[in-house]
Amino acid sequence: MITFKVLKPGLFTTVQDLGRHGYLEFGVPVSGAMDHFSLAAANLLVENDPNSACLETTLAGSELQTLKKTEIAITGGECFPKINGQNVPMWKTLRIQKDDSISFGKMESGCRAYLAIRGGINTPLVLGSRSTYVRGGFRGIEGRPLQTGDTIEGFDVSPLEVEYEMPSEMVPQFPDNLIVNVILGPQVDMFTDKGIETFLSSRYIVTSEADRMGYRLEGPAIEHKAKADIISDALLPGAIQVPKNGKPILIMRDAQTTGGYPKIAVITFPDLDLVGQAKPNVGIEFVKVTIRQAHEKFRAYAKLLDTLSLTLKKKK
Amino acid sequence: MNTNLYAPPRYLPFGDCALLIEFGNTISPEINLKVITLNETITQAKILGAKETVPTYRSLLIRYDPLETTYDQLVFQVRDLEKELEKPHLEAVVGKAVTIPVVYGGEYGPDLSFVAQYHRLTEEQVVKLHSDREYRVYMLGFVAGFPYLGEVAKEIATPRLETPRLNVPAGSVGIAEKQTGIYPCDAPGGWRIIGRTPLKLFNAHKQPPAFLEPGQTVKFKPIPEDEYQVFSEEQRQ
Numbered sequence: 389m390i391t392f393k394v395l396k397p398g399l400f401t402t403v404q405d406l407g408r409h410g411y412l413e414f415g416v417p418v419s420g421a422m423d424h425f426s427l428a429a430a431n432l433l434v435e436n437d438p439n440s441a442c443l444e445t446t447l448a449g450s451e452l453q454t455l456k457k458t459e460i461a462i463t464g465g466e467c468f469p470k471i472n473g474q475n476v477p478m479w480k481t482l483r484i485q486k487d488d489s490i491s492f493g494k495m496e497s498g499c500r501a502y503l504a505i506r507g508g509i510n511t512p513l514v515l516g517s518r519s520t521y522v523r524g525g526f527r528g529i530e531g532r533p534l535q536t537g538d539t540i541e542g543f544d545v546s547p548l549e550v551e552y553e554m555p556s557e558m559v560p561q562f563p564d565n566l567i568v569n570v571i572l573g574p575q576v577d578m579f580t581d582k583g584i585e586t587f588l589s590s591r592y593i594v595t596s597e598a599d600r601m602g603y604r605l606e607g608p609a610i611e612h613k614a615k616a617d618i619i620s621d622a623l624l625p626g627a628i629q630v631p632k633n634g635k636p637i638l639i640m641r642d643a644q645t646t647g648g649y650p651k652i653a654v655i656t657f658p659d660l661d662l663v664g665q666a667k668p669n670v671g672i673e674f675v676k677v678t679i680r681q682a683h684e685k686f687r688a689y690a691k692l693l694d695t696l697s698l699t700l701k702k703k704k
Numbered sequence: 705m706n707t708n709l710y711a712p713p714r715y716l717p718f719g720d721c722a723l724l725i726e727f728g729n730t731i732s733p734e735i736n737l738k739v740i741t742l743n744e745t746i747t748q749a750k751i752l753g754a755k756e757t758v759p760t761y762r763s764l765l766i767r768y769d770p771l772e773t774t775y776d777q778l779v780f781q782v783r784d785l786e787k788e789l790e791k792p793h794l795e796a797v798v799g800k801a802v803t804i805p806v807v808y809g810g811e812y813g814p815d816l817s818f819v820a821q822y823h824r825l826t827e828e829q830v831v832k833l834h835s836d837r838e839y840r841v842y843m844l845g846f847v848a849g850f851p852y853l854g855e856v857a858k859e860i861a862t863p864r865l866e867t868p869r870l871n872v873p874a875g876s877v878g879i880a881e882k883q884t885g886i887y888p889c890d891a892p893g894g895w896r897i898i899g900r901t902p903l904k905l906f907n908a909h910k911q912p913p914a915f916l917e918p919g920q921t922v923k924f925k926p927i928p929e930d931e932y933q934v935f936s937e938e939q940r941q
Contacts, residue, residue: 412765413844414844414906415847415906524889571719574726619761620760621761622724622758627718627719645758646760682719686770
């Protein structure tokens with residue numbers, strides 16, 4: 389059932405869900421939404437499973453023509469969405485009619501917005517996920533970002549009887565200066581005490597070399613003890629690699645599964661959502677936490693997602 | 705004799721959802737065998753909360769769910785399995801070499817002549833040196849299904865291209881220093897390409913999706929171009 393036709397593709401729009409898990413050993417990245425919370429919230433606002441496939445737009449969003457009456461929700465970075473040129477709210481169920489046009493304004497805060505449709509986007513599952521992985525040509529829309537003229541299919545589902553809205557105090561904020569929790573290691577011992585101090589006390593800036601694979605940061609160089617390379621080993625999203633020039637590289641969701649630079653620290657899982665919303669010129673400061681502290685926050689984050697559907701405001 | 709093997713292995717936190725176990729910081733079959741053996745042992749042990757593992761040259765990553773286990777609990781359970789690594793029968797778990805047919809040189813291997821000139825060898829000598837020995841699959845990485853194989857004879861170990869190619873065709877067989885590898889899909893890359901195989905190394909619709917797995921041995925077999933076409937046809941069917 390075709391739901392949308394793409395009138396303008398936007399800067400970089402892909403189909404994503406919560407990722408492709410269990411295939412790292414074969415070199416297959418996790419992929420999935422750069423901001424899990426926002427994607428899950430968009431889905432819940434139209435009564436989808438939180439892992440349903442959505443569109444992830446980057447900075448300049450797409451323009452879509454609706455071919456079928458349905459419900460949608462838009463979450464993530466503040467992007468001033470419009471239906472037929474009229475402003476509509478984010479973080480809320482929106483009813484759309486056949487021939488409505490959906491467009492996005494300039495992204496004010498954050499970097500990525502999510503558009504969920506009632507029932508989810510119907511593209512083929514590849515290794516258990518609908519996430520697009522452009523480097524590997526994995527599906528989504530032909531393994532690539534959207535192009536003008538593409539069509540987006542949904543599932544045939546019954547219309548929503550109720551509408552939902554996220555309570556405003558639960559809408560995440562995406563400031564221009566982030567404080568991000570990290571756990572030091574695994575290769576923190578390849579850096580001098582001075583290097584570690586530099587890493588934890590400086591503000592780093594996201595450069596324009598930032599995409600779904602990783603972000604290069606600018607800021608004070610982090611000093612290695614001696615060598616700046618290791619025999620390549622495993623990478624996960626959140627890993628912070630420091631090559632010879634001392635400037636950190638943040639590994640994001642589409643990154644390759646192995647790498648040869650030492651990792652000074654790894655961003656905690658809940659904070660990765662925040663980093664996934666960082667656009668170029670955003671500042672990042674890293675704060676060291678213990679594994680125990682991180683796991684407390686992890687449990688709180690998991691509980692938040694688990695109970696999110698109950699906390700949404702509901703109206704007939 | 706290997707003095708580069710850490711004793712005991714190093715247990716390191718990798719963020720809030722993974723544990724990294726390092727056995728050394730060199731490329732050696734002895735270290736990689738420990739990695740592969742511990743990987744198999746852990747997979748069989750079905751440890752609560754352990755979600756997936758990533759064996760690499762010299763370390764094993766275990767991704768876990770912090771809702772189901774803790775870091776300390778996981779370290780404790782894996783340390784308990786470490787003694788399995790000393791059992792000699794596991795040393796013998798090396799299967800028959802997988803044969804990879806390759807057309808060397810020409811348009812299939814645009815860097816073969818460079819590799820030959822670099823080492824003052826003939827192209828035939830490079831092909832013979834490359835296809836004469838068995839290689840260990842140390843790990844998969846870079847792109848889905850890319851096998852890191854080692855080690856090549858030192859007579860043909862060659863540095864990477866100074867400027868990587870924007871597109872290396874699927875099946876290309878390359879050399880980077882002492883490693884050799886095969887591109888499973890079209891991808892940018894800086895390895896010196898000496899040949900191409902018609903085999904499909906990754907298929908997302910198969911289980912497992914990768915043709916090779918870490919710990920296996922492979923051997924390259926030179927084939928003429930017309931055989932490549934026949935293989936390609938078979939692969940498509």
